[in-house]
Amino acid sequence: MPFSLLKYGLNKDYPFEKHADLPAPCELKPSYDVVIVGAGGHGVATAYYLAKYHGITNVAVLEKGYLGGGNTARNTAVIRSNYLTNEGVKFYSESVKLFQQLSNEFDFNIMYSERGQLTLAHTDAAVRGFRQRAEINKHFGGRTELIDPQQIKELVPCLNMNPADMPILAGLWHMDGATARHDAVAWGYAKGATQRGVELHQLTEVTDIDVENGKVVGVKTNRGNIKCGCVVQAIAGHSSLLAAKAGFKLPISTFPLQAMVTQPVKPFLNPLVSSPSLHCYVQQTSRGELVFGGGSDPYPLYNSRSTLDLKESLLANAVELFPFMANMRLMRQWAGLTDMTSDYSPIMGLSPVDNYYLDAGWGTWGFKSTPIVGQTMAQLVASGGQVPDLIKPFAMDRFDSFAQVNEMGATAASH
Amino acid sequence: MKILTCPLNGPRNISEFVYGGEVKDMPDPNTCSDKAWADYVFYHDNLIQIVKEWWLHAPSGYWFIAERHTASDEIIKTYDPSEIYNTRIEFSTQQEERA
């Protein structure tokens, strides 16, 4: 063994204590200014920006499992901003801009990879919809074009142009479309937040919410009770369960969303390809595996099992798009619990309980929004409940005034 | 393959059925507030428990009620809606009166 290596082995402060990414676990304090429930990307990003921009560090992030083990670990990491509504496109474009410089910000490689995203139109109605999305996207500074079948063939030579007898008529080519390493995003934010003094408590489940005179005053956990000035709830598929403890209902239903991945092969597919009509999207990871997924399960369930039904229908369509995939082996399959709203937009901002802030309803599309969610939720908390303009349209009470932000067509099977 | 037992057609593959939402009491659309109507349409309990739900057997166009556990996915029982809904619901609005 080389001596230089032995030196590290015998050195007392190497490698662990001094170089650990996260501080060692500690006891809960009796009270915090801010309690964030859920250490997914959204929770730790909120903590990070609270500490970094607002100097608020008396913050505990409470996680019932482990850091980034929820949907943050399960998503297929599509990052894009080619939505349909002005409100949506503005919001997601900000997120894409933040993602582009996140590796530099963390000094940690999140493997941001700008491949472009190609959505396929198989009907005239889809072509019209794409034209509208391209214009709205360009208006807000995104790079999106409507392209013809010849251009599609040049981008993805191995694509079957007549899948399931539904010829491809046009494509929405979104050059800003990208992917990143989802775990790294959670780790980067968590590291940055804890270095600035935020406490991250894993294996700490919030079991009840203490509300007095319409205002949240503390939370109960499996490790004891704590008092707090305010709470941010960022728990994705479990949103309705905790909201019920705080005493209100959400316009959310929880559905499983499944995805799967094949054995790795040589790189052949650069863009992310999705077909809303075939309920299917396919992309190749930097390790060479093909990841694919589709829409949520057909009925609500709090269970992340995988089903044969979904595999059958999804694979049938994936093989229509890329016939040679029929010869590949599936390696893994998994599911996450997605908190679906009926307009496919999130719920962010105030709740019926004072000082209890909501970040929910992220369904199948919330990974791409992680940085901008963190920034806007941090602003909301730091200002004591002044809702930033960017997220005003996503208030929960839009459902009471019938002012939904309809992103259904632009979400579909693309996430 | 998951099997759902239709009260009309017997046990069938669940892919033949369409989920129709939680069974809730409908407020009177002619008299309720906008908030009460929004509650009815958009807000859900969405808890882990046995829930009553609407299901449609698509090939036969038949709606019925199922009781199902939302974590184990166990279907406890299914029955015809007439077991709960046995009086006529009046949907007509008071257009004439207002006009």
Ligand SMILES: Cc1cc2nc3c(=O)[nH]c(=O)nc-3n(C[C@H](O)[C@H](O)[C@H](O)COP(=O)(O)OP(=O)(O)OC[C@H]3O[C@@H](n4cnc5c(N)ncnc54)[C@H](O)[C@@H]3O)c2cc1C
């Ligand atoms: C299969 C799949 C594919 C997806 N693909 C994409 C995609 O391509 N692009 C995209 O943008 N989005 C995608 N999504 C959606 C995206 O993953 C989520 O919207 C996003 O990760 C939500 O982040 P979060 O931090 O809010 O939630 P999570 O990462 O789920 O974090 C919430 C955390 O809260 C914890 N928690 C829950 N209850 C409690 C409690 N009572 N006390 C303490 N902790 C609690 C959970 O353990 C969890 O760790 C996909 C989702 C799935 C399931």
